[in-house]
Amino acid sequence: MGVFILAFLGLCSLVLANDDERLPNKCEVCKFLTVELQEALAKTGRSKEVLEVGEVLDTGKRRRKIKYNTSETRLTEAVDNICERILQYSVHAERPGSLRYAKGASQTMTTLKNLVHKGVKVDLGMPFELWDEPSVEVSDMKKQCETMLEEFEEVVEDWYFHHQDQRLENFLCENHVLQTSEQECLKEVWKADMGRKGGAEEATGKEEEEAKTKEQTAHDAGEL
Numbered sequence: 001m002g003v004f005i006l007a008f009l010g011l012c013s014l015v016l017a018n019d020d021e022r023l024p025n026k027c028e029v030c031k032f033l034t035v036e037l038q039e040a041l042a043k044t045g046r047s048k049e050v051l052e053v054g055e056v057l058d059t060g061k062r063r064r065k066i067k068y069n070t071s072e073t074r075l076t077e078a079v080d081n082i083c084e085r086i087l088q089y090s091v092h093a094e095r096p097g098s099l100r101y102a103k104g105a106s107q108t109m110t111t112l113k114n115l116v117h118k119g120v121k122v123d124l125g126m127p128f129e130l131w132d133e134p135s136v137e138v139s140d141m142k143k144q145c146e147t148m149l150e151e152f153e154e155v156v157e158d159w160y161f162h163h164q165d166q167r168l169e170n171f172l173c174e175n176h177v178l179q180t181s182e183q184e185c186l187k188e189v190w191k192a193d194m195g196r197k198g199g200a201e202e203a204t205g206k207e208e209e210e211a212k213t214k215e216q217t218a219h220d221a222g223e224l
Contacts, residue, residue: 025185026178026182027182027183027184027185028185029145030148031173031186032101033145034167034168034173040078040085041074041160072157083146087134089141090135091135091138092108096188099188101141152177159171173186
């Protein structure tokens with residue numbers, strides 16, 4: 001058992017070391033930028049709030065009223081902290097490609113923490129309280145997200161006001177950010193580990209959430 005633990009820790013150390021060397025590529029950055037932005041917009045898509053814009057002039061002209069869910073204000077609020085949300089991701093080194101990025105603790109880190117709680121000494125080269133801090137990969141993705149969002153701000157606005165009948169991932173990543181040869185990660189979809197208890201439920205829940213997001217996007221586009 002002791003030999004197994006040492007071998008496992010050695011493997012984990014190698015995996016974690018490799019994590020720092022593999023920075024996210026442009027496809028992965030664009031993919032998760034669009035995931036987070038569409039999720040943020042979906043949360044406010046059914047709002048019935050009405051905004052009043054413009055100045056009240058001496059002529060008595062009234063301020064113009066617009067629906068919040070089609071307003072620039074809604075987009076601005078959604079975009080404001082979108083790249084900060086990337087820091088909620090962890091590197092799941094046991095998964096391939098872009099699927100390695102997901103929210104929640106990875107299986108590897110969960111196993112290591114369980115060993116620590118059982119009294120096993122685990123040395124990752126950092127204090128235990130820093131284990132949940134964003135990794136080098138995730139921090140780099142956040143920086144790349146900010147740069148990409150700034151560079152393609154007008155494209156995102158064009159999608160929001162005129163093209164919400166299309167998935168943002170397709171409109172932004174496929175049509176503007178990435179070359180055809182760079183789009184491989186967009187085809188990667190997490191199906192969960194069907195052999196793991198709860199895996200089927202996780203996959204079903206994710207599919208239901210994606211369906212809701214698509215339905216909401218179509219609903220918003222219809223009101224534009």
